[in-house]
Amino acid sequence: MFSTFKLKPGYLFTLAGIIALFFLIAFTEIKQEQKTCKSIVIEFTDESVKRFITKRDIKGYLTNQGTDPIVGEPYSSLDFRKLEKRLLQHGFIEKCQVSRDLFGNLIVTITEPVPVARLLTLDGRNGYVEGNYVSEAGTFFPVSMNYTARVPLLKGTYFSHRSTLKDSLSQPVLDLLIALKEDPFWRALITEVSVDEVRNVIMWPQYGSQQFELGQPTDIPMKLEKLKLFYKHVLSLKDAEGYKRVNVQYRNQIVCE
Secondary structure (H helix, E strand, O other), X not given: OOOOOOOOHHHHHHHHHHHHHHHHHHHHHHHHHHHEOOEEEEEEOOOOOOOOOOXXXXXXXXXXXXXXXXXXXXXXXXXXXXXXXXXHOOOOOOEEEEEEOOOOEEEEEEEOOOXXXXXXXXEOOOEEEEEEEEEOOOEEEOOOOOOOOOOOEEEXXXXXXXXXXXXXXXXXXXXHHHHHHHOHHHHHHEEEEEEOOOOOEEEEEOOOOOEEEEEOOOOHHHHHHHHHHHHHHOOXXXXXXXXXXXXXXXXXXXXXX
């Protein structure tokens, strides 16, 4: 015969009390850890791209280069919105979100600007000099010691007094730059883009001596498609090297000189 083992009710209450006490202590320790910042965890929204800034840079921005420590500080003294505004003052950060997890870590999520061109600024003595990048969002942001993006150079009198391309007048120019970036053919071919004061656009390829004249940055898909067909089927011929200008600004026409 098998015997059964039964716990007396008193033992059951004692065991339940010990287990409850254990969980209470563990919960209290976790809550205590949550009250202060345990560490700073930096995350990027796109982990596959090369970085203009490092995690060390971001921690420096976040803490004012160490003068405003965060780790070990109580969360009651940390203003997340203030920390986000502090980060957004730096051009290498397009978007950011500061939050905390259940283990007391401060989570900082960073979105970097995506470059579509690099602006050449006009120096009265030395001609053009390389300056800021232009992002997909139309903002200008500085060059970085950590990474140099391969994007077309952008110049012209249109940019003389502009600090952004976020206005409605500049949107077609920005749309063109984004279209060049998103198409592998143009991304590999175009090295320089010029926009004059009335927005007429000229582009220069990496290979060949031609200049491509688009006129106004309107009907961009149609103009780029015409230019691509002409480049592939005409400029590939040996005698096509005599063409120096290729103009696609007129509908249903390609003018070559």
